[in-house]
Amino acid sequence: MNEGRSRPLQTxxxxxxxxxxxxxxxxxxxAAAGAFRGVSAQVESSGRIxxxxxYVANKVRAGDESGAVALEDEGxxxxxxxxxxxxxxxxxxxxYWHGGxxxxxxxxxxxxxxxxxxxxxERLSGFSVRKAGRLLTVTxxxxxxxxxxxxxxxxxx
Amino acid sequence: MKYHSxxxxxxxxxxxxxLFLAVSCAAVLRLFSAAHAAARRSAELNAAMVLAQxxxxxxxxxxxxxxxxxxxxxxxxxxxxxxxxxxxxxxxxGSPSAGDAALRVEKSVRASAAASGTMLEAEITVFxxxxxxxxxTLNAEKYCPG
Numbered sequence: 001m002n003e004g005r006s007r008p009l010q011t012x013x014x015x016x017x018x019x020x021x022x023x024x025x026x027x028x029x030x031a032a033a034g035a036f037r038g039v040s041a042q043v044e045s046s047g048r049i050x051x052x053x054x055y056v057a058n059k060v061r062a063g064d065e066s067g068a069v070a071l072e073d074e075g076x077x078x079x080x081x082x083x084x085x086x087x088x089x090x091x092x093x094x095x096y097w098h099g100g101x102x103x104x105x106x107x108x109x110x111x112x113x114x115x116x117x118x119x120x121x122e123r124l125s126g127f128s129v130r131k132a133g134r135l136l137t138v139t140x141x142x143x144x145x146x147x148x149x150x151x152x153x154x155x156x157x
Numbered sequence: 158m159k160y161h162s163x164x165x166x167x168x169x170x171x172x173x174x175x176l177f178l179a180v181s182c183a184a185v186l187r188l189f190s191a192a193h194a195a196a197r198r199s200a201e202l203n204a205a206m207v208l209a210q211x212x213x214x215x216x217x218x219x220x221x222x223x224x225x226x227x228x229x230x231x232x233x234x235x236x237x238x239x240x241x242x243x244x245x246x247x248x249x250x251g252s253p254s255a256g257d258a259a260l261r262v263e264k265s266v267r268a269s270a271a272a273s274g275t276m277l278e279a280e281i282t283v284f285x286x287x288x289x290x291x292x293x294t295l296n297a298e299k300y301c302p303g
Binding site: 010013014017018020021024025028031032035036038039042043045046049050053133134135137142146147148149150151152153154155 | 174175179182186193196197200207212214218228248251252253
Protein backbone atom coordinates (compact mmCIF):
# COMPACT_ATOMS: atom_id res chain seq x y z
CA MET A 1 0.00 0.00 0.00
CA ASN A 2 2.75 2.45 1.04
CA GLU A 3 4.71 1.63 -2.07
CA GLY A 4 1.64 2.24 -4.19
CA ARG A 5 0.99 5.62 -2.54
CA SER A 6 4.55 6.88 -2.90
CA ARG A 7 4.68 6.10 -6.65
CA PRO A 8 2.88 9.27 -7.82
CA LEU A 9 4.97 11.33 -5.40
CA GLN A 10 8.21 9.93 -6.78
CA THR A 11 7.03 10.48 -10.34
CA UNK A 12 6.11 14.06 -9.44
CA UNK A 13 9.56 14.62 -7.89
CA UNK A 14 11.22 13.23 -10.98
CA UNK A 15 9.13 15.44 -13.24
CA UNK A 16 9.90 18.46 -11.08
CA UNK A 17 13.62 17.78 -11.21
CA UNK A 18 13.44 17.23 -14.94
CA UNK A 19 11.48 20.49 -15.35
CA UNK A 20 14.10 22.27 -13.21
CA UNK A 21 16.84 20.85 -15.39
CA UNK A 22 15.07 21.90 -18.60
CA UNK A 23 14.36 25.39 -17.25
CA UNK A 24 17.97 25.84 -16.07
CA UNK A 25 19.34 24.67 -19.41
CA UNK A 26 17.01 27.04 -21.24
CA UNK A 27 17.94 29.94 -18.95
CA UNK A 28 21.63 29.22 -19.45
CA UNK A 29 21.23 29.21 -23.22
CA UNK A 30 19.19 32.43 -23.13
CA ALA A 31 21.65 34.18 -20.78
CA ALA A 32 24.60 33.08 -22.90
CA ALA A 33 22.90 34.19 -26.11
CA GLY A 34 22.03 37.56 -24.55
CA ALA A 35 25.56 38.08 -23.28
CA PHE A 36 27.06 37.06 -26.61
CA ARG A 37 24.67 39.35 -28.49
CA GLY A 38 25.60 42.26 -26.21
CA VAL A 39 29.35 41.75 -26.53
CA SER A 40 29.11 41.19 -30.27
CA ALA A 41 26.96 44.32 -30.79
CA GLN A 42 29.36 46.41 -28.72
CA VAL A 43 32.40 45.18 -30.65
CA GLU A 44 30.65 45.59 -34.01
CA SER A 45 29.44 49.10 -33.25
CA SER A 46 32.83 50.22 -31.99
CA GLY A 47 34.49 48.62 -35.03
CA ARG A 48 32.12 50.32 -37.48
CA ILE A 49 32.76 53.77 -36.01
CA UNK A 50 36.52 53.30 -35.74
CA UNK A 51 36.81 51.86 -39.28
CA UNK A 52 34.87 54.79 -40.73
CA UNK A 53 36.94 57.38 -38.89
CA UNK A 54 40.23 55.69 -39.81
CA TYR A 55 39.12 55.35 -43.44
CA VAL A 56 38.22 59.03 -43.78
CA ALA A 57 41.32 60.18 -41.87
CA ASN A 58 43.60 58.09 -44.13
CA LYS A 59 41.86 59.37 -47.26
CA VAL A 60 42.40 62.94 -46.08
CA ARG A 61 46.06 62.30 -45.20
CA ALA A 62 46.66 60.62 -48.56
CA GLY A 63 45.09 63.49 -50.51
CA ASP A 64 46.29 66.35 -48.31
CA GLU A 65 47.55 68.84 -50.88
CA SER A 66 47.12 72.58 -50.82
CA GLY A 67 43.43 73.35 -51.30
CA ALA A 68 42.59 69.76 -52.21
CA VAL A 69 40.40 69.02 -49.20
CA ALA A 70 37.15 70.90 -48.95
CA LEU A 71 33.58 70.60 -47.73
CA GLU A 72 30.88 70.94 -50.36
CA ASP A 73 27.10 70.95 -50.17
CA GLU A 74 25.68 68.90 -53.03
CA GLY A 75 21.93 69.29 -52.85
CA UNK A 76 21.01 68.16 -49.34
CA UNK A 77 24.20 66.12 -48.91
CA UNK A 78 27.25 67.61 -47.25
CA UNK A 79 30.34 65.90 -48.64
CA UNK A 80 34.01 65.93 -47.87
CA UNK A 81 35.65 66.40 -51.25
CA UNK A 82 39.26 65.49 -51.98
CA UNK A 83 40.54 66.68 -55.34
CA UNK A 84 43.35 64.86 -57.11
CA UNK A 85 44.94 64.42 -60.53
CA UNK A 86 44.42 61.15 -62.40
CA UNK A 87 45.70 60.73 -65.96
CA UNK A 88 46.07 64.50 -66.38
CA UNK A 89 42.44 65.02 -65.40
CA UNK A 90 41.14 66.60 -62.21
CA UNK A 91 39.10 64.08 -60.23
CA UNK A 92 37.13 64.36 -57.03
CA UNK A 93 36.60 61.82 -54.27
CA UNK A 94 33.37 62.46 -52.39
CA UNK A 95 32.94 61.06 -48.88
CA TYR A 96 29.46 61.54 -47.48
CA TRP A 97 26.61 59.99 -45.54
CA HIS A 98 23.60 58.89 -47.52
CA GLY A 99 20.84 56.35 -46.90
CA GLY A 100 22.36 55.17 -43.62
CA UNK A 101 25.79 54.49 -45.10
CA UNK A 102 29.09 56.27 -45.30
CA UNK A 103 29.67 56.34 -49.06
CA UNK A 104 32.51 57.14 -51.39
CA UNK A 105 32.22 58.33 -54.96
CA UNK A 106 35.14 58.95 -57.31
CA UNK A 107 34.29 61.17 -60.28
CA UNK A 108 35.93 63.40 -62.86
CA UNK A 109 35.55 67.01 -61.73
CA UNK A 110 33.09 67.81 -64.55
CA UNK A 111 30.78 64.85 -63.87
CA UNK A 112 27.58 65.46 -61.89
CA UNK A 113 27.40 64.17 -58.34
CA UNK A 114 24.69 61.57 -57.68
CA UNK A 115 24.75 60.46 -54.01
CA UNK A 116 23.03 57.11 -54.68
CA UNK A 117 25.88 56.06 -57.00
CA UNK A 118 28.45 56.01 -54.21
CA UNK A 119 30.06 52.86 -52.92
CA UNK A 120 28.93 51.84 -49.46
CA UNK A 121 31.84 51.93 -47.01
CA GLU A 122 30.17 51.35 -43.65
CA ARG A 123 26.70 51.42 -42.14
CA LEU A 124 26.38 54.34 -39.72
CA SER A 125 23.48 56.18 -38.13
CA GLY A 126 25.18 59.53 -38.66
CA PHE A 127 28.30 61.10 -40.11
CA SER A 128 29.45 64.69 -40.23
CA VAL A 129 32.58 66.65 -41.03
CA ARG A 130 33.49 70.07 -39.66
CA LYS A 131 36.38 72.27 -40.74
CA ALA A 132 37.82 74.98 -38.53
CA GLY A 133 41.04 76.50 -39.78
CA ARG A 134 43.49 73.68 -40.42
CA LEU A 135 41.55 71.20 -38.33
CA LEU A 136 39.07 68.79 -39.82
CA THR A 137 36.80 67.04 -37.33
CA VAL A 138 35.07 63.89 -38.48
CA THR A 139 32.20 62.52 -36.36
CA UNK A 140 30.61 59.12 -36.83
CA UNK A 141 27.57 57.76 -35.00
CA UNK A 142 26.94 54.07 -34.36
CA UNK A 143 23.61 52.21 -34.53
CA UNK A 144 22.74 53.11 -30.94
CA UNK A 145 23.55 56.78 -31.42
CA UNK A 146 26.96 56.66 -29.74
CA UNK A 147 29.33 59.12 -31.40
CA UNK A 148 33.08 59.35 -31.74
CA UNK A 149 35.05 62.17 -33.32
CA UNK A 150 38.50 62.15 -34.84
CA UNK A 151 40.46 65.27 -35.70
CA UNK A 152 42.81 65.49 -38.67
CA UNK A 153 45.18 68.40 -39.18
CA UNK A 154 45.48 69.55 -42.78
CA UNK A 155 49.25 69.92 -42.96
CA UNK A 156 49.27 71.35 -46.48
CA UNK A 157 47.18 74.44 -45.66
CA MET B 158 10.57 -3.66 -6.79
CA LYS B 159 10.85 -3.26 -10.52
CA TYR B 160 9.48 0.25 -10.23
CA HIS B 161 12.04 1.26 -7.58
CA SER B 162 14.95 -0.12 -9.48
CA UNK B 163 13.94 2.02 -12.50
CA UNK B 164 13.14 5.29 -10.68
CA UNK B 165 16.01 5.60 -8.24
CA UNK B 166 18.84 5.48 -10.79
CA UNK B 167 17.00 8.05 -12.92
CA UNK B 168 16.39 10.20 -9.85
CA UNK B 169 20.06 10.06 -8.89
CA UNK B 170 21.14 10.71 -12.44
CA UNK B 171 18.97 13.81 -12.65
CA UNK B 172 20.44 15.12 -9.40
CA UNK B 173 23.98 14.62 -10.76
CA UNK B 174 22.98 16.27 -14.04
CA UNK B 175 21.58 19.24 -12.12
CA LEU B 176 24.75 19.54 -10.06
CA PHE B 177 26.86 19.38 -13.19
CA LEU B 178 24.61 21.98 -14.81
CA ALA B 179 24.99 24.29 -11.81
CA VAL B 180 28.79 24.03 -12.00
CA SER B 181 28.68 24.59 -15.79
CA CYS B 182 26.38 27.59 -15.32
CA ALA B 183 28.80 29.18 -12.88
CA ALA B 184 31.73 28.63 -15.25
CA VAL B 185 29.86 29.87 -18.33
CA LEU B 186 28.52 32.95 -16.56
CA ARG B 187 32.01 33.83 -15.32
CA LEU B 188 33.29 33.36 -18.85
CA PHE B 189 30.67 35.68 -20.31
CA SER B 190 31.24 38.23 -17.59
CA ALA B 191 34.98 38.17 -18.41
CA ALA B 192 34.17 38.47 -22.15
CA HIS B 193 31.94 41.46 -21.43
CA ALA B 194 34.67 43.12 -19.35
CA ALA B 195 37.25 42.44 -22.07
CA ALA B 196 34.97 43.87 -24.77
CA ARG B 197 34.34 46.94 -22.65
CA ARG B 198 38.07 47.38 -21.99
CA SER B 199 38.79 46.98 -25.69
CA ALA B 200 36.16 49.60 -26.61
CA GLU B 201 37.66 51.95 -24.01
CA LEU B 202 41.16 51.41 -25.37
CA ASN B 203 39.99 52.03 -28.95
CA ALA B 204 38.23 55.20 -27.89
CA ALA B 205 41.31 56.26 -25.89
CA MET B 206 43.52 55.83 -28.96
CA VAL B 207 41.19 57.90 -31.16
CA LEU B 208 40.91 60.61 -28.49
CA ALA B 209 44.69 60.78 -28.01
CA GLN B 210 45.32 60.91 -31.78
CA UNK B 211 42.71 63.65 -32.15
CA UNK B 212 44.34 65.65 -29.37
CA UNK B 213 47.75 65.25 -31.07
CA UNK B 214 46.29 66.40 -34.41
CA UNK B 215 44.70 69.36 -32.64
CA UNK B 216 48.10 70.36 -31.19
CA UNK B 217 49.56 70.01 -34.72
CA UNK B 218 46.98 72.45 -36.06
CA UNK B 219 47.94 75.19 -33.56
CA UNK B 220 49.42 78.31 -35.17
CA UNK B 221 50.83 79.63 -31.89
CA UNK B 222 50.91 78.64 -28.20
CA UNK B 223 48.01 81.01 -27.53
CA UNK B 224 45.99 79.21 -30.20
CA UNK B 225 45.75 76.16 -27.93
CA UNK B 226 43.27 77.97 -25.68
CA UNK B 227 40.94 78.34 -28.66
CA UNK B 228 41.45 74.77 -29.84
CA UNK B 229 40.86 73.28 -26.38
CA UNK B 230 38.24 75.85 -25.36
CA UNK B 231 35.84 73.21 -24.00
CA UNK B 232 38.51 71.81 -21.65
CA UNK B 233 39.34 72.71 -18.07
CA UNK B 234 42.61 74.64 -18.04
CA UNK B 235 45.05 74.45 -15.14
CA UNK B 236 48.80 74.77 -14.61
CA UNK B 237 51.01 71.93 -13.46
CA UNK B 238 54.82 71.84 -13.16
CA UNK B 239 55.30 74.74 -15.57
CA UNK B 240 53.06 73.21 -18.21
CA UNK B 241 49.52 74.06 -19.18
CA UNK B 242 47.15 71.19 -18.53
CA UNK B 243 43.93 70.86 -20.51
CA UNK B 244 41.50 68.26 -19.18
CA UNK B 245 38.35 66.93 -20.81
CA UNK B 246 35.94 64.11 -19.97
CA UNK B 247 34.37 61.61 -22.36
CA UNK B 248 31.99 58.68 -22.24
CA UNK B 249 33.34 55.12 -22.40
CA UNK B 250 32.95 55.00 -26.18
CA GLY B 251 34.65 58.36 -26.62
CA SER B 252 31.52 60.45 -27.05
CA PRO B 253 31.50 63.86 -25.36
CA SER B 254 30.28 63.59 -21.79
CA ALA B 255 28.64 66.40 -19.88
CA GLY B 256 28.10 64.42 -16.68
CA ASP B 257 30.02 61.44 -15.34
CA ALA B 258 32.99 60.82 -17.59
CA ALA B 259 34.37 57.32 -18.15
CA LEU B 260 37.53 58.58 -19.85
CA ARG B 261 39.65 61.59 -18.88
CA VAL B 262 41.96 63.11 -21.47
CA GLU B 263 44.81 65.24 -20.17
CA LYS B 264 46.92 67.33 -22.52
CA SER B 265 50.00 68.68 -20.78
CA VAL B 266 51.56 71.28 -23.08
CA ARG B 267 54.96 72.83 -22.42
CA ALA B 268 56.13 75.76 -24.54
CA SER B 269 59.85 76.45 -24.89
CA ALA B 270 61.76 79.01 -26.93
CA ALA B 271 63.42 77.59 -30.02
CA ALA B 272 65.36 79.23 -32.88
CA SER B 273 63.07 82.07 -34.08
CA GLY B 274 59.95 80.42 -32.76
CA THR B 275 58.37 78.33 -30.05
CA MET B 276 58.41 74.59 -29.59
CA LEU B 277 55.26 73.04 -28.16
CA GLU B 278 55.71 69.69 -26.47
CA ALA B 279 52.48 67.93 -25.59
CA GLU B 280 52.06 64.83 -23.51
CA ILE B 281 48.63 63.38 -24.02
CA THR B 282 47.36 60.84 -21.52
CA VAL B 283 44.00 59.11 -21.48
CA PHE B 284 42.87 57.77 -18.09
CA UNK B 285 40.03 55.51 -17.16
CA UNK B 286 38.00 57.72 -14.84
CA UNK B 287 36.69 54.61 -13.07
CA UNK B 288 39.98 53.40 -11.59
CA UNK B 289 42.42 56.08 -12.73
CA UNK B 290 44.55 53.69 -14.81
CA UNK B 291 46.41 55.04 -17.82
CA UNK B 292 44.87 53.64 -21.00
CA UNK B 293 47.00 55.35 -23.62
CA THR B 294 49.81 57.89 -23.82
CA LEU B 295 50.99 59.87 -26.80
CA ASN B 296 53.59 62.60 -27.26
CA ALA B 297 53.36 65.32 -29.89
CA GLU B 298 55.66 68.17 -30.82
CA LYS B 299 54.87 71.25 -32.84
CA TYR B 300 57.15 74.06 -33.94
CA CYS B 301 55.43 77.43 -34.20
CA PRO B 302 57.57 79.90 -36.17
CA GLY B 303 57.67 83.58 -35.25
